[in-house]
Amino acid sequence: MTPEAVLSHPARVLSQRQRESYFSDGYVVVESLFGPAELADILTVVDHFLELSKRETRSGEVFDLAPGHSADSPRLRRLRRPHQHHPLFWEIATGVLADLAANLVGPDVVFHHSKLNFKWNDGHDQVDWHQDIQFYPHTNYSPLTIGLVLHDMTLANGALGFVPGSHAFLDTLRHRPPSIANSVIERCNN
Secondary structure: OOHHHHHOOOOOOOOHHHHHHHHHHOOOOOOOOOOHHHHHHHHHHHHHHHHHHOOOOOOOOOEEEOOOOOOOOOOEEEEEOHHHHOHHHHHHHHOHHHHHHHHHHOOOOOOOOOEEEOOOOOOOOOOOEOOHHHHOOOOOOOOOOOOOOOOOOOOOOOOOOOOOOHHHOOOOOOOEOHHHHHHHHHHHHO
């Protein structure tokens, strides 16, 4: 669907202004999508899986472990397919996140996959600047990445960054070193 066609459908979660911002900037940030009690429930489930990962010594079907992972110092890179491992994740994916997706791609939303990424700020598992779309097995640009941030992000703990307008420069940030990514950022800012 074109942005105009998407925007012609009533908003479910986002404001019309947020939806328009998504199409101009290439991203939208929604703060406090979940209330304190809902967030506490999510964090309880996440902590449960982090505890389970302590039993693992190598990556497998459920857990992708980061370098240095141990029972004493768990470094979980990701929980694969969380929606298959706990009903709360499926409820989130098919509830508010599906409505959020419909606000940005139109009412015909298809769920493709889920993963719960963990970002540790100790420098052992750095992720370079990139555009997620380059890693999708699709030939169009309608898929979305919806990131659900569970803890406050700061520069000190490895905050996720967005470059307004970078969606117009496809394949330019595919795991590029900072010097190349910075030149793209300069182009977007001008």
